[in-house]
Amino acid sequence: xxxxxxxxxxxxxxxxxxxxxxxxxxVPDPEIPVLSVLDLGVVRxxxxxxDGTIEVGVSPTYSGCPATRIIKADIVQALERDGFxxxxxxxxxxxxxxxxxxEEGRRKLASFGIAPPAETVASARRLLxxxxxxxxxxxxxxxxxxxxEFGSTPCKALYRCESCLEPFDYFKCI
Amino acid sequence: MTPHCRYVLRLADTSLxxxxxxxxxxxxxxxxEEDLGxxxxxxxxxxQARMLLSYAxxxxxxxxxxxxxAYLREESEFLNATLVEQPxxxxxxxxxxxxxxxxxxxxxxxWLQESKDPRLAEIAAKAVKETRYHLRYSAGWLVRLGDGTxxxxxxxxxxxxxxxxxxxxxxxxxxxxxxxxxAGIGPAPESLLPGWSARIGAVLSGSRLAVPPTTPFGWHGxxxxxxxxLGHVLAEMQSLHRAHPGAIW
Numbered sequence: 001x002x003x004x005x006x007x008x009x010x011x012x013x014x015x016x017x018x019x020x021x022x023x024x025x026x027v028p029d030p031e032i033p034v035l036s037v038l039d040l041g042v043v044r045x046x047x048x049x050x051d052g053t054i055e056v057g058v059s060p061t062y063s064g065c066p067a068t069r070i071i072k073a074d075i076v077q078a079l080e081r082d083g084f085x086x087x088x089x090x091x092x093x094x095x096x097x098x099x100x101x102x103e104e105g106r107r108k109l110a111s112f113g114i115a116p117p118a119e120t121v122a123s124a125r126r127l128l129x130x131x132x133x134x135x136x137x138x139x140x141x142x143x144x145x146x147x148x149e150f151g152s153t154p155c156k157a158l159y160r161c162e163s164c165l166e167p168f169d170y171f172k173c174i
Numbered sequence: 175m176t177p178h179c180r181y182v183l184r185l186a187d188t189s190l191x192x193x194x195x196x197x198x199x200x201x202x203x204x205x206x207e208e209d210l211g212x213x214x215x216x217x218x219x220x221x222q223a224r225m226l227l228s229y230a231x232x233x234x235x236x237x238x239x240x241x242x243x244a245y246l247r248e249e250s251e252f253l254n255a256t257l258v259e260q261p262x263x264x265x266x267x268x269x270x271x272x273x274x275x276x277x278x279x280x281x282x283x284x285w286l287q288e289s290k291d292p293r294l295a296e297i298a299a300k301a302v303k304e305t306r307y308h309l310r311y312s313a314g315w316l317v318r319l320g321d322g323t324x325x326x327x328x329x330x331x332x333x334x335x336x337x338x339x340x341x342x343x344x345x346x347x348x349x350x351x352x353x354x355x356x357a358g359i360g361p362a363p364e365s366l367l368p369g370w371s372a373r374i375g376a377v378l379s380g381s382r383l384a385v386p387p388t389t390p391f392g393w394h395g396x397x398x399x400x401x402x403x404l405g406h407v408l409a410e411m412q413s414l415h416r417a418h419p420g421a422i423w
Binding site: 060062063064065066092093094095097147148149150151152154158172174 | 207208210211213214215216217218219220221222224225295296297299300301303304307310311314
């Protein structure tokens with residue numbers, strides 16, 4: 001895991017920043033509600049504009065992910081409920097990677113029954129190689145089989161455990 | 175419209191029309207896993223198309239939006255590669271079409287990551303990661319079908335021969351390509367051919383499939399001259415928006 005590169009240019013004062021992060025920690029991903037937007041690593045900057053509006057930079061996980069719009073709306077709503085004026089903007093570059101999911105996020109994913117990304121995306125070419133063994137989030141067996149490259153959301157693949165026979169989602173490395 | 179804008183529109187339309195084609199499978203794929211797979215690839219392509227269409231609209235500078243470009247242009251104004259508008263056929267034919275275009279998009283986006291156009295480079299850096307998964311999916315199925323039963327082998331070999339002539343357009347440069355290549359914005363199309371051929375060849379030989387002979391090509395979708403199929407795709411894609419202007423979900 002590596003931390004998402006978060007820009008600190010025009011960052012709000014530390015006390016405000018801490019409060020904002022507290023609020024963001026309470027904003028769940030709409031499709032994987034066990035993860036907050038901070039766990040997911042999609043928050044890229046917090047800026048205070050000249051007029052006092054808080055600008056939150058948000059990266060999409062996948063280009064077509066329909067949750068991105070909801071995430072931005074939820075972030076603005078959470079901040080405004082606490083009295084901030086807020087706006088969420090897109091940050092495309094550098095592109096989001098599953099490497100930015102926090103350690104805590106990985107633990108939460110596993111406890112939620114979703115196998116976290118098995119490795120970092122140091123070499124994306126690795127993707128065109130044979131699969132690594134993915135451990136079942138329920139029984140930890142590595143005797144698992146990929147059923148489908150794509151699962152219920154763009155970010156997940158569908159697997160089945162050959163030991164406990166349960167199907168499970170795997171959060172893909174990207 | 176500048177060559178730069180036309181070029182971005184070509185990329186956008188190729189992703190958009192392919193996304194629409196794949197969307198036709200939803201509810202009809204041979205198994206629910208493939209229904210999800212094709213829908214997810216479609217969704218990625220649609221996301222890429224939206225970023226590219228928005229950018230093309232900005233470059234055009236006439237105040238049009240991504241939706242205006244998607245829903246309110248006529249057939250001859252679409253600049254997608256002719257390959258992507260070809261009908262889905264059976265699952266095998268859809269996989270062959272996808273495989274041929276995935277391998278091309280991978281070569282293309284790898285190049286575009288280094289484009290002198292920073293916006294295009296940014297979009298490509300995002301898209302390239304998704305495209306690797308698309309190729310993994312389509313190549314995986316091509317091996318299973320090509321190296322599968324006699325029937326599956328015959329069907330995908332047949333699809334390969336039917337679709338192969340459309341690949342020539344991907345690597346044939348015209349005035350727009352020359353302009354963008356000169357400016358360092360896009361690759362010279364023919365420069366992508368060796369990498370594409372190597373990727374394709376490796377998978378085809380592992381699938382017991384024969385590379386069809388190169389044929390002279392006569393397709394110019396990227397100049398707005400389409401096969402008879404695009405009109406039908408657009409009729410379905412645009413009808414709701416045209417009947418209910420401004421409708422949103």
